[in-house]
Amino acid sequence: MPPRSGAMDALVPDPRRALPALHRLLAMPECGALVRVHGRERAAAAMRQQLAALREGSEGFDAGEFFAAVEQCLGTRAGLGRVLNATGVVLHTNLGRAPLAAAAIAAMAEVARGYCALEMDLQSGRRGDRFSGAAALLCELTGCEAALVVNNGAAAVLLALSAVAAGGEAIVSRGELVEIGGGFRIPEVVAQGGARLVEVGTTNRTRLSDYERAIGAESRVLLRVHPSNYRILGFTEAPDPARLATLARERGLASVEDLGSGALLDLARLGLPGERGLREAVADGFDLVAASGDKLLGGPQAGLLLGREDAIARCARHPLMRALRPDKATLAALEATLRLHRDPELALREVPALRMMAEDAEALSRRAQSLRALLPETARAEVAKGDSLVGGGALPLARLRTTLVALHPDGLTAEEFAARLRRSHPPLIARLERGRVLLDPRTLAEDEIAEAARAVTEALA
Secondary structure: OOOOHHHHHHHOOOHHHHOOOHHHHHOOHHHHHHHHHHOHHHHHHHHHHHHHHHHHOOOOOOHHHHHHHHHHHHOOOOOOOOOEEOOOEEEOHHHOOOOOOHHHHHHHHHHHOOOOOOOEOOOOOOEOOOOHHHHHHHHHHHOOOEEEEEOOHHHHHHHHHHHHOOOOEEEEEHHHOOEEHHHEEHHHHHHHOOOEEEEEOOOOEOOHHHHHHHOOOOEEEEEEEOOOOOOOOOOOEOOOHHHHHHHHHHOOOEEEEEEEOOOOOOHHHHOOOOOOOHHHHHHOOOOEEEEEOOOOOOOOOOEEEEEOHHHHHHHHHOOHHHHHOOOHHHHHHHHHHHHHOOOHHHHHHHOHHHHHHHOOHHHHHHHHHHHHHHOOHHHOOEEEEEEEEEEOOOOOOOOEEEEEEEEOOOOOOHHHHHHHHHOOOOOEEOEEEOOEEEEOHHHOOHHHHHHHHHHHHHHHO
16 A cells, blocks of 8 residues: 555655754855855844745755845845946946046055045145145146046036026027936036026027027026037037137136046047047136046046136135045045056056057957857857947947857846846846847956856856
8 A cells, every 4th residue: 555645745855954054054155255245144134034934935955046045135235346347338337437547546545544645735734735736737638727626527517607607697508408327417507506597509500699699697607518428410510619618708708618528538549439628628718627537537536627727716715615525535546547648658558448448359359259268058158249338428429349248048038147147246247238148358357257257157057
């Protein structure tokens, strides 16, 4: 007679008895990264929760699935951490934009490990100016009379308008009323700066005469805005920037240009579209030029204000200045980056963002083939031609030719596999395109190729 079902059940081991104890889980290598990121107490609490869920079910223990569930319980991160950028977007805003040059990192570490002469004149022993080093370099590199540094590009525009346009009108072309990432809208920034917006021209065509007719008793500034993340093509017209600055000066108004990216190098030499740079805006005679330090300059997050000495002095005296000023680490990194720009060839070699943009097709192809060779067959990887992007709202029409590694793992959608890659240590951020997971070696350093391959292998396990 066959045994009763209860007897049969008794012969089958209960998988829940095989669940490891918490102290053994905490000692496992997979737990080390979780503890470093989230702390021992939070990691232990999440593991207790997951163990309780397994005890209530009938599943066995799989270390990979267990720790993936624990990490999901904890959240993808508890703070900032390094990631591998395989998207091919050089200035990826979500990933911190420009990686810093080695000289900039060393400069930050030098001032961070102890005290520094941030606001002390070492010759006189009296209080000094925290901006003197960066300002001197910006004047040298751009030809401006004076300069200031604030904590980002939006802050530079806000400070400029608050200093020279508050209580009056700011005249702007309709084609330049842009919105960039994070909801930064020019009309709202003008209002926050205490000015009233006056729109002139049309979306695609604005002439100097449009500005001339709009100038009145309440006018304070002519504002020119660089369309960072879009372009209007075809039947277009805009006044020459130098003539716009001259018109403002002749009518007793201030002139401000929001340049956006802030290039110091001639990017045409890299085969990229021509980009109006800091030197050109200063040479055209604008009273104030605002730009970002972490885009085409390749430095830390910072806002640059360049221009005439009297206009910069008004910004420096404004009450907002204290709220917007950067710290010692930012200034140290910016100064180091600017020193590299004294020699364009050195900047192309040492500033990572510029080096990535300039990298040749042969080097990218070699790195893609190296990555492909390290991947398991289950990744079903192949190399393919494609494009990288500059990103960060800079050069939106530019396409940088590259060689991609495309992954087609069995049994997983592109979204599912990309999510697994984001849970690796460090997280690997891939590009999703037409149902494929793509890895672009342009934004992976040579010493990151093996890490990227390891992340893919672990995600497939």
